[in-house]
Amino acid sequence: MTDTAPVSYLRPHAEQAFAGELAALHRLDDRPRPPQWRMSPWAVVTYLMGGTLNDGTVISQKYVGQRRLMEVAVATLATDRALLLLGVPGTAKSWVSEHLSAAISGESTLMVQGTAGTTEEAIRYCWNYARLLAEGPSDQAMVASPVMTAMRRGSIARIEELTRIPADVQDALITVLSEKTLPVPELGSEVQARKGFNVIATANDRDKGVNELSSALRRRFNTVVLPLPTSSEDEIRIVSTRVAELSAALELPAVPPALEEIRRVVTVFRELRSGVTADGRTRIKSPSGTLSTAEAISVITSGMALSAHFGNGSLQPDDIAAGIVGSVIKDPVADQVAWSEYLEVVVRDRAGWSQFYSACREVSG
Structure with a gap:
């Protein structure tokens, strides 16, 4: 028996995943194009930055930044x-x-x-x-x-x-x-x-x-x-968008949007990267890892998989704790010291973070 079902790729190339948007831009673009280019420079930037075309086609934003x-x-x-x-x-x-x-x-x-x-x-x-x-x-x-x-x-x-x-x-x-x-x-x-x-x-x-x-x-x-996202809101938007795309591609069971946990992960990463809390009042040690936006996306996606398959179907601090600890602690000595100090000095007494503090303490050992 021949399987005629369409192929579903784990990670389609950009020209496959956004074929509809590229086709719409190609069709409506009437500006000058350099030799061999499929569309004009203006259309290329529109494809990256997003917008709405004259026929109503919505072009999603691929790059969040300047x-x-x-x-x-x-x-x-x-x-x-x-x-x-x-x-x-x-x-x-x-x-x-x-x-x-x-x-x-x-x-x-x-x-x-x-x-x-x-x-x-x-x-x-x-x-x-x-x-x-x-x-x-x-x-x-x-x-x-x-x-x-x-x-x-x-x-x-x-x-x-x-x-x-x-x-x-x-x-x-x-x-x-x-x-x-x-x-x-x-x-x-x-x-x-x-x-x-x-x-x-x-x-x-x-x-x-x-x-x-x-x-x-x-x-x-x-x-x-290319700089890191300038504001926490930009980074939250990047993480939210990519997590939604990855969840759909991986066909994860539906987990309700978890903006609070995304905001928590982004806050932790930004504070540890910069070596100072968001309010600028407390200086903290920075770990050796990069704590990039891509790692934040991975932490949330892994947390959603945990929640969907082993949790209650709603993303909780327990679901993201292990992922955060794994991202932060690359050097088992120096990074462990920086992470423990951050938990005790910043996280322990932060309002609404008690469950996250307990979950991180449990997986940190």
Whole structure:
């Protein structure tokens, strides 16, 4: 028996998840478009920042922050400069990179994931060694990297965690970004980038000193720094929206909205990140972890799963306590001290937080 049910992906690409919005923008967009772009720069920013189109189509907000940052990022990609999105973990660098690629090129999957083990071949090309041995160097034996494929198509290539890539491998990008060509000496040829090609790279500014970009490579990028959410309300809105999307994608049993618990998690994370309570009266130790917005989303989503499957179906402090403790305590010594001090100095006597205090004390040991 053949299963004809539609495929349900755990994590659809941006161009799949928001296909309706992209199609509506593409259909109604009558502004000038750079070569090979699926829509105008104005429409790309509208896709990221949200809005309502002339036909009533509602475009959801993908990035919560300053519109001007997105305008600068999109304008950069319309030039011959590559774009570097820089920020601490959890500032939506990869999220923005994916959605920019989806809006501009219609595909976000031409990506190189940067790690300490990333080789030059991941950026340039490699070989199908069976064909190479049988036939010698040829176009058919060559395996194009995502960057080479993007050059041939006139699309956006993404490079995640650029500063995690060894410095000598990073420098393979210099010719690509400056000359817009990728030499293939084995074939005595080169790949020239079609109009529309560009690169979006992301980097974590906590990785400074890991593999710093050379000055020659840095000059090829225009850097846009993505900050943490400026206000707690912005961060609460980001967490609420992403939790709702993840819950739907994971098909979690319905759990009523838990704005109070989302606000509690965001408050804890923001206070520990900044080293001072929200009212500015008490200074506290900051733990070693990043306590990013992405981690807050994970804590709430895990809490909802606990509540749905093992709780009373309503998100409670007990459901989020373990997730928060796991996010805060990365160093079992120093972070444990900072967390215990925060519980005793700040949480214990805070109005309405007694159940949360007890739950955290129970799982903290």
